[in-house]
Ligand SMILES: Cc1ncc(C[n+]2csc(CCOP(=O)(O)OP(=O)(O)O)c2C)c(N)n1
């Protein structure tokens with residue numbers, strides 16, 4: 001994989017005397033600026049003489065050439081940004097693109113992808129049984145998680161959206177930690193204050209998920225700016241969906257990162273939908289990658305279901321971030337195979353055959369083909385792993401379900417370093433209230449109050 005920077009010649013300027021005159025008149029009319037006085041006009045025409053002598057336009061922010069034909073840029077005429085792919089039918093298509101990962105790494109990728117898949121099945125069903133309140137699956141997008149996570153330094157800071165549980169899994173978030181968070185029990189690091197799937201881990205440099213879309217994006221640009229100033233050799237990766245890219249925060253983040261040269265990888269998971277809104281109704285441009293170029297950012301579009309393409313692109317992007325202090329945008333094309341969340345029924349807005357066509361392009365199946373061809377995995381290992389991973393998940397699940405809920409006092413703590421008097425008063429009132437009406441408040445199910 002090669003990275004070509006500054007390879008775009010830029011949009012040419014039309015140099016047409018007639019157009020200049022017309023626009024000049026129109027501009028003055030709209031802005032009510034009087035015609036220039038005679039002496040000013042002299043200066044003006046002298047400037048025109050001078051600019052017409054130079055080869056290219058020297059307007060601030062333009063670095064292209066003049067053309068003499070009035071031609072618009074018509075996006076439909078463009079064939080679009082290509083999709084980078086490495087693997088086909090379990091084989092690396094071009095020797096130069098082989099990431100040359102060792103057996104242990106590739107097997108870990110496969111095991112984590114399948115473990116995530118099994119965990120998703122179990123937690124999705126547990127929500128349906130009323131055991132947890134909410135869940136979001138990652139079906140079909142496992143390749144974007146493991147491929148990118150494997151290419152990063154474990155200390156690089158991650159800002160996620162909510163559908164990136166595999167990145168945390170790769171870094172070592174345990175099954176117990178996943179389950180405790182989804183149950184919001186007394187061992188949940190978020191102290192039961194967040195909805196399920198809103199994971200976070202300071203130890204694993206994974207910033208806690210927040211529900212409002214795209215809020216993580218300006219934060220990621222800011223964190224990357226701090227990394228640049230600290231010269232710590234790390235980068236930030238910011239995952240977001242193509243739907244979140246429609247938020248104003250996305251623009252602010254991309255433009256700040258580009259103009260301030262922040263070492264951040266903006267990793268867009270373009271999975272075709274923002275809940276029920278298909279991409280056709282989300283934007284008219286060439287996906288999210290075209291916007292990266294518009295912001296002056298090094299950009300690539302990749303096959304997100306090809307874990308090696310994801311790995312190569314993220315590794316190269318990281319190098320650019322860290323070595324050149326520059327942001328990079330990756331648009332990973334994939335498909336959301338599951339419903340948006342447990343609150344959604346996607347059969348209401350898409351055809352089953354569309355989902356099935358992407359099910360067979362699953363990143364898991366594609367990696368399995370590769371493993372088979374390498375002789376690194378077989379049906380025996382598959383069956384053993386399936387059984388083992390299911391058992392591990394069910395055991396962690398059972399432990400989490402039995403654990404008590406968090407201390408109710410946590411309702412009042414952590415906003416301030418010390419609980420201020422007005423919150424202390426409310427906490428005392430709460431305690432007196434639940435002590436008076438124990439039949440209505442199952443405090444025994446919670447961790448003990450002080
Ligand atoms: C500011 C804001 N607006 C709306 C929502 C409701 N909402 C939650 S997820 C979602 C769709 C996001 O789609 P996308 O970014 O493509 O991510 P995906 O779910 O496809 O992974 C919407 C509209 C929200 N959480 N925050």
Ligand SMILES: [Mg+2]
Pocket residue numbers: 241242243269270271272273274275
């Ligand atoms: Mg989406």
